[in-house]
Amino acid sequence: MALNWKLVIDTADAPALADFWAAALGYEVEDPSALIERLLAAGHIGEEAVAEHHGRRTFRGFAAIRHPEDPFDETSGIGRGRRLLFQDVPEGRTGKNRLHIDVHADAGGLDTLVARLEQLGATRVREVNKGPAGHWWVMRDPEGNEFCAA
Known part of the structure; x- marks a missing residue:
């Protein structure tokens, strides 16, 4: 259930x-x-x-x-x-998130997704490129909570 x-x-x-x-x-x-x-x-x-x-x-x-x-x-x-x-x-937040949200883009749409999230108030932290394992951005929402855009 x-x-x-x-x-x-x-x-x-x-x-x-x-x-x-x-x-x-x-x-x-x-x-x-x-x-x-x-x-x-x-x-x-x-x-x-x-x-x-x-x-x-x-x-x-x-x-x-x-x-x-x-x-x-x-x-x-x-x-x-x-x-x-x-x-x-x-x-306030004092350390790294122990839980976070991953926001997924449509195929080939990561740049568009990241730009839209930035327009809403998110900021880029770092880009992660693991080759075949994936490519994503670690970002922060307007209060500094980390999430990933993939």
Whole structure:
């Protein structure tokens, strides 16, 4: 039996990093505004738990993205498939990532992919060419998290 999962990424600015990764992967930023309105109306959360991003109400310090073809809960906006959750934490990144995302280009499209990721705010770290084993770029997202473009 396959399990549902989400990858949680610690951030300094969850909504901004969610925007970057949604654009990089072609994912959708989840919209929890309907859920937030219900929770506020019922008194389950206060205004201090809420922020606004791009004109939508969000949970302060959190943002998520989901694959556009995966199912999601229409009431909460929460994805039920491939999903990344970004959560603000007080401390910054202190070492090399122990887990990272590989973003794959179409055949022959690595240069185009890398250029698009740079336009979104990523930076190149180093090029890796292992001949028949592969060719890729190690990159950093806008908060410095490493990932590979291959």
